[in-house]
Amino acid sequence: MPQSESSTFKTLMRLVPYAKKAIPRLVLGIFAGIAAHMFALAIPQFLQDLVNSLVAGGVDALIPAVGFIVLLGVMEAGFVLLRRWLVLTPGTHVEAGMRNTLYEKLQDLPVAFHDRWPSGQLLSRAVSDLHLIRRWMSFGLVLFVANFITIVAGLFILFTFSFWLGLIFFVTTVPIWIAGFAFEAKYKVVARLSQDQSGDLATRVEEAVHGVRVLKSFGRGAFAASQFSSQASDLQSTEMRKAKAVANIWLYLILIPELAIGLSMLAGVWLVAQGEMSVGTLVAFFATAMVLRWPTESLGFLLSFTLEAKTATERFFEVMDELNPITDPKSPKQVADPKGLLEFRDVVFRYPDAAEDTAPLLDGVNLRIQPGESVALIGLTGCGKSTLTALTTRLYEVTGGSITIDGVDIREVSRAELRTLIAMAFEDATLFSSSVRDNVLLGNENENEADLKQALEIAQAQFAYELPDGLDTTIGEEGLSLSGGQRQRLALARAVAAKPRILVLDDPLSALDVDTEAMVEDALRHVLKDTTALIVAHRPSTVMLADKVALLEDGKITAFGTHQELLRNSQHYRYVITSLDEEQKEREVNI
Amino acid sequence: MTLGIDWALPRAILREYNELWIVVITYLSAAVMTSVLTYFFLMLTARLAQEMLFDLRNRMFVHTQKLSVEFxxxxxxxxxxxxxxxxxxSIGELLAGGLNELVIGGMFMFFTAIALLILDPVSFLVLLGALIPLALLTRWFQVKTNRGYRKQRVASSRMIQYFVETMTGIRAVKAFRKEKRNEKHFGGLVEDYRKHNAHLIQLFGIYDPGLIMIGNMTVAVVLLVGGFRVLDGSLGIGVLTASILYARRFFDPMEEIAIFYNSYQSAASALEKISGVLEEEPSVPEPSNPVPFENAKGKVRFEGVQFQYSTGPVVLKKFDLEIPSGQTIALVGTTGAGKSTLAKLISRFYDPSLGRVTIDDIDVREVANKDLRREVVMVxxxxxxxxxxxxxxxxxxxPGASLEDVMAAAKAVGAHEFITRLPDGYDTDVNKRGGRVSAGQRQLISFARAFLANPAVLILDEATSSLDIPSERMVQRGLKTLLAGRTAVIIAHRLSTVSIADRVLVMEHGEIIEDDSPTTLAAGDGKFARLYKAWRDSLV
Known part of the structure; x- marks a missing residue:
């Protein structure tokens, strides 16, 4: 038990660096909280004098006593106000700071991390877990400490009233601590389970929303709902286990102090009867014991709150502790006057979670692309073409070998510089919710209007001018929905507008119709004249764009040369790129 | 307690302990009863709360799934x-933490007040008087937080939206070095959310001590009034002590109730947003009396159909079209010509603005969704x-198809081979958004999905765009078996797919400009003939 206690403590201590600025105010807040409780405790103290003096029949005692109690009441409220003022605003700063740090970290972590982590889990960490930690820090922690000290102080006061009564009261409350420890052990587990299950549920929600078109076209809404429902019901039963643990601890937290009061009453009345205690003292004793009831009862919920904060903290640090293998070098090199010579040397790549006994996806790729040369990358679907393009900007890191630009290893330049040298267009065109202009100029340092215009023209994306607000139309998630072809053209324009030395295009024209494709290709040719390019292609038309063709097969470049050369010499190339098999030719003839 | 002091104590001084025992035992059994009942009460409220939350979750999920693509x-x-x-x-928070607090607190206050009324009506009146400032303070808090929480919910959903977008598009974020700009923007959203939060917390920071203040002042007044009456001799000391204790305890649950009230306000504005979604009517509503629709033949007809988005320009100009059952249609045309829209009208992603779409002469609006989706599948x-x-x-x-059926479907579309080469074959986890599966492979998988669904009408909207030529060849062979005896609408930019069609529709600017068999069209001198020639030239 002490072990788990210290680990809860240790975990929560990890929050200290994030809460540094808030700590002085938190500590003051705790003092203010204690002061407020003390004043609350003091009120019954004066009741004792008052009742005693009333027994003596002194009118003069009444007014000052009432005055005192008013004063104490004002002080209590004042300190509660102070506590809240001290503690709550800095708490929100801590939350915001942690959220920004998490976001930064997540953006920094490699794509491989994001492949592994469902974004629902990330979302639940960034929003609900941090929300919980903030509430705990500015509310749970402060009350926990303040209430604890109040209880100790209250017990002390009880002892001063009467040693025996105090002792009885104290001994009777011991089982609370035992119940508390048992509770901690149980609750920690379910609290974590429940947070993870909420994260899974969030993932399920996210997928169902993003995949709503698929679910709709297959009419599988009900099926998805039943899956969701069964997950929600798992979460529900976990929540019930939590509730049961809480109800259990409440049972003890209510029962035990009441038993203590009952027994003290027995003893107290007996003591008064024996003449060892005044009536006033007995009244004050009970009043104090009553004041202690709330802090004692609240321990249950504060304890569960603390445990939830602990697991939320753990979940936060699971992401923060993630090592990023793809970092900037200590002293980054500059590629001075980049020419754009892109070279792959014995590049080996295996996905980190691939089985040990399988061959690497890329197994010794050697490819040299001269400055200004454009190379089409051809290969069967799933052979690693897209992966190879992702390696160039270190979205993934090579497992072996190296990639160099003008002879400099890409791991020796900063990621920002590398990604300035190389611009990419992905097959699934990701657009962000902002204007067309912002989307296209995303990689353009100077946000140059002429570049924007030119890029839109090259990508045949002139349709953008005809959108409701022209180039200022908001597109993407929050904005206008564009067709697949339109999105792809904007993504292509974005890559072109970045004016990179090297263009890496992953099947950039797949969603375009034949006419548009031809126009884009004509325009692209001008750009490619003096830009190094690596273009993943499936269609002969796209291959025509490039000067050379590289054939990727079984993780290696097995053929490299012009389209005509490869057609002549490589059977696999003919298999991959020739669309007219015998059967089809016959049909063609019929047409 | 009062009994203990006013009744049992004097008896005990006279060495009569029976009364003391009675009081103590009653007190202890009351304590046991209270705690055990509290336990069951807590379990009951938790169950209730969880049931409600579960229900709401499911309703929300089902409803958003039901809402149309347009939504x-x-x-x-x-x-x-x-x-x-x-x-x-935030509704869960309210239900989990708040419900029992409210009920316990409310009952506690009610019974304390009743006990005080019985014990000392004068003190009760004092307590009643305290309710006036209490009500005023609460009203102020309610008005302020109502506004605040609404703003906070908006700020929070903006933040979530941006977060999700970043994580979904992480590749592009990295490739175009958007990280720094994102940090700034997200930081702004976080700060906005923080400000709203801090404001709300400050409101509560005034409300809560305000309540304590009212409570303490009430105690003081009870004491003052009671004190004079004790001095008059009209009130027992025990009664006064008890009155003060009751008055004080009356306010004990106040803080919890305030907390509850605060989370109630938060939940109320969340519920407002949620019910906003729940109130959304699907723009393609389910018919109330669906026409039975089984074993469809797949004859599709457009009768005077026109389509435009609610206020936007006309996307599809008014047209008529009949697709006999079993026919394979290819839709050809530039991007934005309205091909997808036409296809989406058949699968009822949208409803036409004018006219009607029928399958086997039944208006698709009169068919139950589950029947329609069984017969019409769109990839x-x-x-x-x-x-x-x-x-x-x-x-x-x-759902429920056997592994053999799954494999047969995969084989038919040529996906079987690559699937068996995956680390765990058919049991391979596809990861988030198919991270480990290439775009072409993803299309093959979704093809197999359609194959398995076995619909009467199949719509392929650019479903083969990312396939390499060998896979496409395979798919086309599969398509021949798949399309046999089925109505199909194929939208493809690559004319290789068109060759398997019985009939080609060329579209431009929301109109069908050519409609004939591919052979005839290719031999003519229209747009298709030109496209076809260009495409032939691009091949090797």
């Missing part, structure tokens, strides 16, 4: 997610994979 495009994924996560959570270019195994993703086409 999802307008409302955006991020916001729908925010509604179903953080907004539901789109974005081949979305759900987390789970490859087999599960294919099974989506027909």
């Amino acid at each position: 999802h495009e307008r409302y955006t994924a991020g916001r729908v997610i925010a509604r179903q996560t953080s907004d539901l959570e 789109t270019q974005e081949a979305y994979l759900f987390s789970g195994t490859v087999a599960e993703n294919i099974q989506l086409g027909r």
Whole structure:
């Protein structure tokens, strides 16, 4: 038990660096909280004098006593106000700071991390877990400490009233601590389970929303709902286990102090009867014991709150502790006057979670692309073409070998510089919710209007001018929905507008119709004249764009040369790129 | 307690302990009863709360799934997610923490007040007087927080939306070095959310001590009034002490109730947002009396159909079209010509603005969704994979299909080979958004899905765009078997697919400009002939 206690403590201590600025105010807040409780405790103290003096029949005692109690009441409220003022605003700063740090970290972590982590889990960490930690820090922690000290102080006061009564009261409350420890052990587990299950549920929600078109076209809404429902019901039963643990601890937290009061009453009345205690003292004793009831009862919920904060903290640090293998070098090199010579040397790549006994996806790729040369990358679907393009900007890191630009290893330049040298267009065109202009100029340092215009023209994306607000139309998630072809053209324009030395295009024209494709290709040719390019292609038309063709097969470049050369010499190339098999030719003839 | 002091104590002084025992035992049994009942009460409220939350969650999920594509495009994924996560959570918070507090607290206050009334009506009146400032303070708090929470929910959903968008598009974020700009923007959203939060917390920071203040002042007044009466001799000391204790205890649960009230306000504005979604009517509503629709033949007809988005320009000009059952149609034309829209009208992603779309002479609006979806399946270019195994993703086409059926479907579309080469074959986890499966492979999987679904009308919207030529060849061979005896609408930019069609429709600017067999069209001198020639030239 002490072990788990210290680990809860240790975990929560990890929050200290994030809460540094808030700590002085938190500590003051705790003092203010204690002061407020003390004043609350003091009120019954004066009741004792008052009742005693009333027994003596002194009118003069009444007014000052009432005055005192008013004063104490004002002080209590004042300190509660102070506590809240001290503690709550800095708490929100801590939350915001942690959220920004998490976001930064997540953006920094490699794509491989994001492949592994469902974004629902990330979302639940960034929003609900941090929300919980903030509430705990500015509310749970402060009350926990303040209430604890109040209880100790209250017990002390009880002892001063009467040693025996105090002792009885104290001994009777011991089982609370035992119940508390048992509770901690149980609750920690379910609290974590429940947070993870909420994260899974969030993932399920996210997928169902993003995949709503698929679910709709297959009419599988009900099926998805039943899956969701069964997950929600798992979460529900976990929540019930939590509730049961809480109800259990409440049972003890209510029962035990009441038993203590009952027994003290027995003893107290007996003591008064024996003449060892005044009536006033007995009244004050009970009043104090009553004041202690709330802090004692609240321990249950504060304890569960603390445990939830602990697991939320753990979940936060699971992401923060993630090592990023793809970092900037200590002293980054500059590629001075980049020419754009892109070279792959014995590049080996295996996905980190691939089985040990399988061959690497890329197994010794050697490819040299001269400055200004454009190379089409051809290969069967799933052979690693897209992966190879992702390696160039270190979205993934090579497992072996190296990639160099003008002879400099890409791991020796900063990621920002590398990604300035190389611009990419992905097959699934990701657009962000902002204007067309912002989307296209995303990689353009100077946000140059002429570049924007030119890029839109090259990508045949002139349709953008005809959108409701022209180039200022908001597109993407929050904005206008564009067709697949339109999105792809904007993504292509974005890559072109970045004016990179090297263009890496992953099947950039797949969603375009034949006419548009031809126009884009004509325009692209001008750009490619003096830009190094690596273009993943499936269609002969796209291959025509490039000067050379590289054939990727079984993780290696097995053929490299012009389209005509490869057609002549490589059977696999003919298999991959020739669309007219015998059967089809016959049909063609019929047409 | 009062009994203990006023009744049992004097008796005890006279060495009569019976009364003391009675009082103590009664007190102890009351304590046991209270705690045991509290336990059951807590369990009961928790069950109730969880049931309600579960129900709300499911309703929300089912409802958003029911809403049309048009809604999802307008409302955006991020916001729908925010509604179903953080907004539901704040309601959960209220139900989990608040409900029992309110009931316990409320009952506690009620019974304390009653006890005080019986004990000392004068003190009770004092307590009653205290309710006036209490009500005023609460009203102020309510008005302020109502406004604040609404703003906070908006700020929070903006933040969530941006977060989701970043994580979904992380590749592009990295490739174009958007990190720093994102940090600034997200930081702004976080700060905005923080400000709203801090404001709300400050409101509560005034409300709570305000309540304590009222409570303490009430105690003081009870004491003052009671004190004079004790001095008059009209009130026992025990009664006064008890009155003060009751008055004080009356305010004990006040803080908890205030906390409850605060989370109630938060939940109320979340509920407002949620019910906003729940009130959305699907723009393609389910018919109330669906026409039975089984074993469809697949004759599709457009009768005077015109389509435009609610206020936008006309996307499809008024037209008539009949597709006999079993015919394979290819839709050809530039992007934005309205091909997808036409296809989406058949599968009822949208309803036409004018005219009607029928299948087997039944208006699709009169068919129950589940029947329509069984007979009409649409495969789109974005081949979305759900987390789970490859087999599960294919099974989506027909839940409960056996592994043999899944494999047969995969074989038919030529996906079997690459699937068996995956680390765990059909049991391979496709990861988030198919991270480990290439775009072409994803399309093959979604093809297999459609194969398994076995519909009467199949719509392929650019479903082969990412396939390499060998896979496409394979798919086309599969398509021949798949399309036999089925109505099919194929939208393809690559004319290789067109060759298997019985009939080609060329579209431009929302109109069908050519409509004939591919042979005839290719031989003519229209747009198709030109496209076809260009395409032939591009081949090797």
